[in-house]
Amino acid sequence: MAATDNAPSPQLFFETINAFQKSAALKAAIDLGLFTAIGGDSVTAAELAARCQCPERGIRILADNLTILGFLTKDAASYALTPSSAVFLVQSSPAYMGAAVKFLHAPGLTEAFTDLSSTIRRGRLHTTEQGTTAPDHPAWVEFARAMGPMMAPTSLGAAELVPLDASRDTRVLDISASHGAYGIAFARKNPRAHLVALDWEAVLAVTQEQAQAAGIADRFSTITGDAFTVDLGSDYDAVLVPNFLHHFNAEDCTRFLKRVHAALRPGGKVVIVEFVPNADRITPPPAASFSLVMLGTTPEGDAYTFAEYQQMLVKAGFHDASLHPLPPTMQSAVLAVA
């Protein structure tokens, strides 16, 4: 075994250079509603083709490849869903993630990876100057519409971590509020909290809809514009900074956190939600590999370690920084006190 395992092999090269085809197969299956069409059944390629209204060859090849990838099981000639596919890829499931493909494969995101060597060589994006950090970038409307359901476990975990004072009215600011999941989780858990959502104008229309749907519209207001320059208001008990800092360089993050510090009451908390790799920057892979997304889509973003966040927070005037993994998600919360 050991000898075989150590023998040089081109297998990983082939698998990786062709990995784009795996993304394409999964996207096609979601586009065709293949997982939804299987549901709780065990079906042959012919039956599945009929349900998807497609010729059989393509469905059979797709289903075999989805089995190889681990999304289906195959018993003799019949395909069925794995437990994870049933939960996350069937449209009627509350945890359905298929809609996220609209953001994750939006042209602005996929094009960012068509010439990554040029981006690396020149030290600036090969597509546009600011990537997804440009003002009013349309990707964030797509993100707000597509990614909300996926954020539920992380946002609930974050709200659990930071209970607000229930004996008085409190104020929460949600930076890059987007789908609203983080702020709404705090507002629901704290009935006396008023939620202020900050984002680009077109995005806030989505946040507003979500606040309405969550029944917290009477405790909800908005701030429109650039989080680096707009007036943030003051006297907040908590400022949520979910999936925002990774888009910027460490100096800009520190500058931004100073603004957050100034907007918090003394003793108020900043709640950063992020992909936080270990100090080795290669584990755990789901968090560490997020740096690649930032390399492709932002001029200076990164997946920062906890030590790096600590340093930014101290420079910005915070104390008692702490790290809290949010299982089963790939993300962590970094908390600190103003």
Add this chain to the structure above:
Amino acid sequence: MAATDNAPSPQLFFETINAFQKSAALKAAIDLGLFTAIGGDSVTAAELAARCQCPERGIRILADNLTILGFLTKDAASYALTPSSAVFLVQSSPAYMGAAVKFLHAPGLTEAFTDLSSTIRRGRLHTTEQGTTAPDHPAWVEFARAMGPMMAPTSLGAAELVPLDASRDTRVLDISASHGAYGIAFARKNPRAHLVALDWEAVLAVTQEQAQAAGIADRFSTITGDAFTVDLGSDYDAVLVPNFLHHFNAEDCTRFLKRVHAALRPGGKVVIVEFVPNADRITPPPAASFSLVMLGTTPEGDAYTFAEYQQMLVKAGFHDASLHPLPPTMQSAVLAVA
């Protein structure tokens, strides 16, 4: 452990939908000569950036992601090549595979996967009518230039399997000769063999160069045109059909094999080299997943099982079909007697 492993998780969804970024990272590393720049050394991101003449941030993020993917090792802050990367991804290595990216990521191939659901739904390619099976398709010139080194182990294995009569002059026909690796391996192993290479005109210029370089130009001739209609000649001891049949439907494969049968001497052998999955069509994964490439790039191609090849061969008049894996490659040889 078991409970965790069985708990539904969106991890596979994320990893697969973003897998295109892995291909992009590997392609960027090859484009930048990153593996060649590391060579036998252990280098920091700063040193590697200097060697690649790139800003450090991009090189650091890329190197971390290549480590996560298994192409590099990282010890403290220093990166080094894995044994496989040293053999296959350093430009001075005889087994260098980096050039294959030119074919594997040629626009015609990558575009085939941008709208796979449309291809599946309509039962025809969303790009062009015939895909890579169109006459004189330029992808095959790229293939011939890029893929030769990669075929060396398979072509040597195939030539070993079918020794020709050394006591007389023999004749070998190489269908879709391309880089020439298969035919040249037979010609080199059998000094009295004359090699006839068949392919499109522009491709045969590459084959001719390779025959010259291999020192067999005096035992080499060509047939230009469509393998389904051009005169194949006759009296061959062996007809090589490497990586050709997977582009077509089973009926066309059978029709083609009848032509091969007619061109062979009685007792002559057809030597098919292919990705041959097991009857379950999902193992071994490297062979079985090749069906996805055919779904994306050909109107009716597939990865056929040995039973399917047997059936085609019997219908075409062959007997004694046999299957021979060609380790360490992902391919197998199917032999049969005329």
